Amino acid sequence: MFRIEYxxxxxxxxxxxxxxVLFFFQTALGLLLSAQHLDPTLLAGTLxxxxxxxxxxxxAIFWILCxxxxxxxxxxxxxxxxxxxxxxxxxxxxYALLAVVAWNLATQLLAQQGIAGWWMGQPxxxxxxxxxxxxxxxxxxxxxxxxxxxxxxxxxxxxxxxWNEIHWGLGLGVLALxxxxxxxxxxxxRLDLQEYFRWYVVHYWVExxxxxxxxxxxxxxxxxxxxxxxxxxxxxxxxxxxxxxLSGLIGNAHHYFWIGTPEFWQFWGSLFSALExxxxxFCFWHIYLDAHQDSKPIPNMPAFAFLLGSVVLEQxxxxxxxxxxxxxxxxxxxxxxxxxxxxxxxxxxxxxGMLGLAAAYYAVPIMRGVTNFDQRPGKxxxxxxxxxxxGLGFAFAIGGTIQVFVYRTLGLDWFGGDVGPAMLFxxxxxxxxxxxxxxxxxxxxxxxxxxxxxxxxxxxxxxxxPALSGWSRHLTGWETGIWLLGMWVFGAxxxxxxLSFNLxxxxxxxxxxxYVMGGVGYPGLLLVTLFFVRRFLSxxxxxxxxxxxxxxxxxxxxxxx
Amino acid sequence: xxxxxxxxxxxxxxxxxxxxVLGLMALIFVxxxxxxxxxxxxxxxxxxxxxxDVDAVAxxxxxxxxxxxxxxxxxxxxAYFGPDLTKLYDHAGPAWLAAFLPSAGSxxxxxxxxxxxxDKAVAAEAGADTIxxxxxxxxxxxxxxxxxxxxxxxxxxxxxxxxxxxxxIAFLKYTSAMNTEGWPPVPKVDGLTFPQATPIPATVxxxxxxxxxxxxxxxxxxxxxxxxLAEENGCTACHAPTKEKLVGPGxxxxxxxxxxxxxxxxxxxxxxxxxxxxxxxxxxxxxxxxAGVMPSFAELLDAEQIANVVAYIRSLGEN
Numbered sequence: 001m002f003r004i005e006y007x008x009x010x011x012x013x014x015x016x017x018x019x020x021v022l023f024f025f026q027t028a029l030g031l032l033l034s035a036q037h038l039d040p041t042l043l044a045g046t047l048x049x050x051x052x053x054x055x056x057x058x059x060a061i062f063w064i065l066c067x068x069x070x071x072x073x074x075x076x077x078x079x080x081x082x083x084x085x086x087x088x089x090x091x092x093x094x095y096a097l098l099a100v101v102a103w104n105l106a107t108q109l110l111a112q113q114g115i116a117g118w119w120m121g122q123p124x125x126x127x128x129x130x131x132x133x134x135x136x137x138x139x140x141x142x143x144x145x146x147x148x149x150x151x152x153x154x155x156x157x158x159x160x161x162x163w164n165e166i167h168w169g170l171g172l173g174v175l176a177l178x179x180x181x182x183x184x185x186x187x188x189x190r191l192d193l194q195e196y197f198r199w200y201v202v203h204y205w206v207e208x209x210x211x212x213x214x215x216x217x218x219x220x221x222x223x224x225x226x227x228x229x230x231x232x233x234x235x236x237x238x239x240x241x242x243x244x245x246l247s248g249l250i251g252n253a254h255h256y257f258w259i260g261t262p263e264f265w266q267f268w269g270s271l272f273s274a275l276e277x278x279x280x281x282f283c284f285w286h287i288y289l290d291a292h293q294d295s296k297p298i299p300n301m302p303a304f305a306f307l308l309g310s311v312v313l314e315q316x317x318x319x320x321x322x323x324x325x326x327x328x329x330x331x332x333x334x335x336x337x338x339x340x341x342x343x344x345x346x347x348x349x350x351x352x353g354m355l356g357l358a359a360a361y362y363a364v365p366i367m368r369g370v371t372n373f374d375q376r377p378g379k380x381x382x383x384x385x386x387x388x389x390x391g392l393g394f395a396f397a398i399g400g401t402i403q404v405f406v407y408r409t410l411g412l413d414w415f416g417g418d419v420g421p422a423m424l425f426x427x428x429x430x431x432x433x434x435x436x437x438x439x440x441x442x443x444x445x446x447x448x449x450x451x452x453x454x455x456x457x458x459x460x461x462x463x464x465x466p467a468l469s470g471w472s473r474h475l476t477g478w479e480t481g482i483w484l485l486g487m488w489v490f491g492a493x494x495x496x497x498x499l500s501f502n503l504x505x506x507x508x509x510x511x512x513x514x515y516v517m518g519g520v521g522y523p524g525l526l527l528v529t530l531f532f533v534r535r536f537l538s539x540x541x542x543x544x545x546x547x548x549x550x551x552x553x554x555x556x557x558x559x560x561x
Numbered sequence: 562x563x564x565x566x567x568x569x570x571x572x573x574x575x576x577x578x579x580x581x582v583l584g585l586m587a588l589i590f591v592x593x594x595x596x597x598x599x600x601x602x603x604x605x606x607x608x609x610x611x612x613x614d615v616d617a618v619a620x621x622x623x624x625x626x627x628x629x630x631x632x633x634x635x636x637x638x639x640a641y642f643g644p645d646l647t648k649l650y651d652h653a654g655p656a657w658l659a660a661f662l663p664s665a666g667s668x669x670x671x672x673x674x675x676x677x678x679x680d681k682a683v684a685a686e687a688g689a690d691t692i693x694x695x696x697x698x699x700x701x702x703x704x705x706x707x708x709x710x711x712x713x714x715x716x717x718x719x720x721x722x723x724x725x726x727x728x729x730i731a732f733l734k735y736t737s738a739m740n741t742e743g744w745p746p747v748p749k750v751d752g753l754t755f756p757q758a759t760p761i762p763a764t765v766x767x768x769x770x771x772x773x774x775x776x777x778x779x780x781x782x783x784x785x786x787x788x789x790l791a792e793e794n795g796c797t798a799c800h801a802p803t804k805e806k807l808v809g810p811g812x813x814x815x816x817x818x819x820x821x822x823x824x825x826x827x828x829x830x831x832x833x834x835x836x837x838x839x840x841x842x843x844x845x846x847x848x849x850x851x852a853g854v855m856p857s858f859a860e861l862l863d864a865e866q867i868a869n870v871v872a873y874i875r876s877l878g879e880n
Contacts (some may be wrong), residue, residue: 025766037642040715048717049642050631111628113720118622128628130639165572187625189607189618191736193598195636235570242579242835249586253593259636260604266742268593332744335643336637407758411748413644413701416715417708422757507749517863 004366006077007083013367014094015070016360020445022063022101022499027434027441029056034431038424040416054108054126054133060130060348062101066212067356069093070150072170074363075220076156081169085155093148100141104134121303122187129194131202132184139185147177163494165234168217169241176209192260199255199419207248207276210352214314215240215283217355221307221362222289224292236286243279251276254326259336266328273326277319285309288480291536297543300365302378306358311388313350313482316529317343317393320491330498338423339400339498346393351558360448370451381443386533388437390526395433395495399426401518404501406513471535472542483532487525494521605738612655612731613682615724618733623725632716636741643716645745650737652701655686655730663854664798664808665716669710673795674702679860686734695762709790718808718849723853787873790866794858802877806868809855810847816878821848832877835871 004010007044036049038041043052046284062106076084084090107125117124117135125135133144153174157167166335174378184201188194219237222228253269287308291298298304321343325334365373402423412418497517500506506513598604607617624630630639633646650658656677658668675692678684684839689695696703721729752758791797799808816835821827823846828834837844839862842855858867 040642042608044715044717048632050628050640053631053640053642054628108628112624112630112717114623114627114725116622116626118626121666123622123625126626126628128625128630130630133628133631168576187622189621190598190606191621191636191739192604195638196594196597197639221717231570238572238575238579242583245583246586250582252590256597258741259638260739260741262602263742264593265597268589287569332746335744336634336641338641339640407644408746408754409748410750410752410755410757411757412758413645414705414709415642418752418758419644420715509750509755 003369006083007085008090009074009077009363010089010367010386011084011090011094012073012363013071014427015066015073015097016356017449017524018094018098019063019066019070019356019360020448022059022066022447024441026056026059026063027438029059029258031431031434031438034434037427037430038147040420042556051108051111055105057099057131058104058108058133060353062097064348064352064356066097066209067359068210068217071155071217071221071356072149072174072213072361075217075224076153076284076338078224078406079170079220080156080158082156082158085152089148093145093152095147096141096145100134100145102140103141107135107138108133122474129184129198132198134514136185140180143178143185146174146181150174150178164230165237165241166216166220166230169212169219169237172241173209173213173216176212177205180204182207195259196256196261199252203248203252203255205500206348206352207251208245209250211244211279212241213349214310215244215267215279217359218283218287218307221358222287222301224362225298225304225307226293226296228290228293231285233290236282240279240286241280243275243282247272247275247278251326254331257331263289270327270329272308272324276326277323280315280319284311284315284484285480288475288477292475292477295543297460298540300362301537301541302382303358303361303377304540305379305382306354306361308533308536309382310354310358311350312529312533313346313354313386313389316487316525317346317348317350320487320525321393321397321494322345324491324495324498327495327499329502330495333404333501334400337403337407338396338426339404339463342393342396342400345396346389347391357444364448364451371450372394373451374485376504377443377447381440381447384440384443385437386440387530388433388435388440390530391433391436392430394522394526395426397522399423399430399498399519401514401522402426404498405514405543407504409501409507409511410509468542471538473539475536475539483528483535486528487532490521490525490528493517494525497521581824595867604740605735607732607735610731610735610738612686613727615731617728617729617735619732620728620730620735623721624732627719627721635736636739640770647736647739647741648734648745650730650733652699652741653705654689654695654699654702655734656689656695657699657702657705658684658730658733659683659726660795661681661720661731662721663723664718664795665714666718666807667713667798669704669798670710671794672708672793672796673798674706676794676856676858676861679856711797713793719818722851783869783872784876785873786866787871787876790862790870791873795859796870798857809850812874813876814878816875818878822846823848823850832868832875834869835874836867839867839870 032208033044033049035046035055036052041047073084104126107117110125111128116126116128122136124137125235126133127135154171157171162386163171180201183197186197186199215237219233219240223230223233249272250268251273253265253270254273256265257269291308292302324341325331325343361378403419405423406412406419494517497514500513500517503513562813602877607621610617612620624635629635629646632640632642633644634641635646637645637647656674657669659672659680671692675693678687678690678692678695686697687698690697696706791800801807801811801813803813804811805813815830818830819827820830820834828845834845835864838855840857840859842857843852846852862870
């Protein structure tokens with residue numbers, strides 16, 4: 001299927017290209033932030049840390065949204081069996097998006113002068129709230145953009161009676177995306193109430209809306225990649241979305257432990273957000289099932305690698321690392337430290353970022369009409385960003401564990417004199433893994449932007465199908481279960497490590513127990529993740545490349561059961 | 562997990578059931594939320610918290626305008642580049658904050674905090690008149706002055722006006738008054754007795770060298786004494802010995818130069834002008850600077866000490 005079926009699908013290409021550019025800049029700013037952590041005087045007064053961090057967060061949101069929009073525009077006509085409604089609106093959406101990104105880039109700099117642009121009680125230029133830093137002017141434009149997306153998606157979809165679960169997921173997803181955004185559009189005097197509503201946007205976006213869009217899109221990409229049955233995937237999508245919303249609605253309470261809201265939230269938050277990994281396990285299991293419904297070769301390995309990465313990092317970053325700090329008794333320690341940054345990086349980039357990249361790797365070759373593209377840069381780039389991100393998660397988690405001990409247990413609050421030096425080694429690891437990650441990003445961006453435009457590489461013919469043994473042998477459901485169990489065992493160890501900060505011996509100043517448990521738990525979890533993905537991909541590689549070696553694989557069907 | 566192709570899935574029924582359970586959960590959530598913000602709970606609200614004569618709502622606007630959350634955390638949310646600010650007012654007190662915020666690039670010295678206590682309103686808010694009583698009441702301020710005083714901090718100088726500083730302090734007073742359900746946890750040990758509290762090597766060196774120098778030089782010239790006074794009283798937090806502008810103008814080459822004032826007139830920076838600036842900083846405001854940022858040293862330094870500081874500034878100007 002190396003051609004597009006509907007002309008308007010091509011509109012997704014520009015969103016994928018902008019996604020790549022923003023992703024590149026976001027990564028560069030992340031590297032700069034890690035350098036500022038090592039040398040806080042770097043660019044201080046010129047480009048302060050808070051301004052760069054704001055861009056790092058906002059660009060992350062922007063490029064993930066670009067990935068979503070691109071993917072939705074690409075699959076929308078396929079789901080609806082007709083062209084997209086109102087293509088001119090999509091073009092307008094595109095330019096509005098570029099304008100908002102540029103506007104936000106400029107206005108955030110005003111924070112250095114303390115200019116928020118107060119007008120009628122609202123900050124027009126920038127409002128200095130984490131993740132919602134955009135000022136009111138940008139907020140309104142973004143709201144209009146979401147409304148356009150809703151209109152296009154709902155007008156393109158067939159009548160309600162013909163909707164399958166994927167239509168429902170995407171339809172509800174884009175509507176909720178718009179609705180939830182409104183809660184971040186007003187200035188709130190009380191800090192507790194402001195934080196309460198801020199998490200409506202942040203939590204319900206990632207755990208309500210984005211997750212739903214993610215499940216729906218993963219489901220449909222599996223249909224496209226594996227010709228899986230829409231009905232069976234649809235069922236997984238239905239249960240996935242139900243579980244996400246049933247656990248995530250009250251699960252938001254895990255953000256209401258310490259912001260000035262009553263103690264009872266600790267009970268509700270601990271209970272319901274402990275259920276939040278369930279839909280992720282479900283999703284994890286489904287990608288295994290769909291990838292193994294037959295033994296046909298995977299035509300587009302980079303796309304599948306990023307899709308697998310998305311589901312696995314969702315399990316590890318959002319599911320397991322989220323679970324470790326979701327209980328009031330562990331969260332009281334992890335809250336406000338680098339421990340949470342480890343979860344945030346793996347979950348946000350892993351789950352949502354990798355989905356956009358998977359979709360781009362699937363869609364861009366089709367739209368550029370490339371039948372046989374060199375998949376090696378894509379695969380190498382996947383390993384670079386995947387390893388880099390796991391490494392970043394490791395550095396943040398270990399740094400965070402040290403930070404909890406020095407900052408919370410010992411009560412030392414001099415970041416320049418006590419806390420910073422104690423974390424120095426892990427602070428140095430961040431740019432190190434960041435460079436690995438950035439190399440991967442550069443490769444992805446170069447590969448996808450020039451795909452089909454640069455000189456075709458002939459080296460693709462030399463790819464050898466590995467033998468069906470060792471890492472490449474058939475991956476059974478049992479073995480997958482064991483890998484998953486391994487991840488959760490290390491996750492449990494991390495949870496107990498955080499819990500151990502409550503022990504009297506730790507509170508008396510001995511860091512031994514949490515350091516040992518974190519020191520085993522985090523690398524254990526991340527290495528199991530790394531090796532599992534290697535195992536999964538190797539077993540699929542062994543099926544051969546349908547496009548690359550059509551005759552050989554036809555003569556010797558690899559991996560036929 | 563799926564119904565086989567061709568079978569009836571009863572999708573409509575299942576969707577409705579899922580929505581019903583979701584609705585029930587939404588009801589629970591809304592009920593819990595409504596109870597959370599009742600007045601009867603007694604949670605602090607910013608409109609009811611005043612500091613001197615500004616309220617905490619104005620402070621929250623300043624807090625957001627400078628994107629403080631982009632480096633610090635508040636109730637644990639934000640960035641992890643600097644420390645959490647929720648309970649800072651309780652720990653370090655208003656005088657320390659008033660000394661720190663206008664020149665955040667360097668840590669306040671004993672003298673700088675003492676100077677803030679000269680302000681009756683600040684002293685009343687702090688509940689301490691003397692620096693000794695203040696440092697006893699706010700141990701975190703004592704620890705900060707003793708360990709960090711005079712050193713450069715990792716925070717950039719921000720163009721905060723005097724009013725914005727007061728508003729920020731009001732906001733931090735409000736967050737300190739909030740009931741955050743026991744977060745952050747209170748340490749059970751004195752962290753300063755642990756090896757993690759060892760000052761960074763450069764600081765140790767500096768601290769070890771400093772007393773040796775002062776004992777070696779017995780008679781101190783006016784210029785040297787002025788330099789010491791400038792450091793002790795926190796002048797150097799805002800004024801660099803070079804031409805560089807930190808918060809106020811740099812002292813390098815200042816003496817004898819012509820200064821343009823805000824009203825357009827100009828004046829030569831001589832002894833009389835500089836003495837006047839130290840005593841009544843807002844009498845002649847220099848172009849490009851705001852009134853009210855620099856405090857008056859009238860109650861802290863006597864005539865001879867001011868003369869020494871002026872002598873020090875003169876020595877920096879002779880080039």
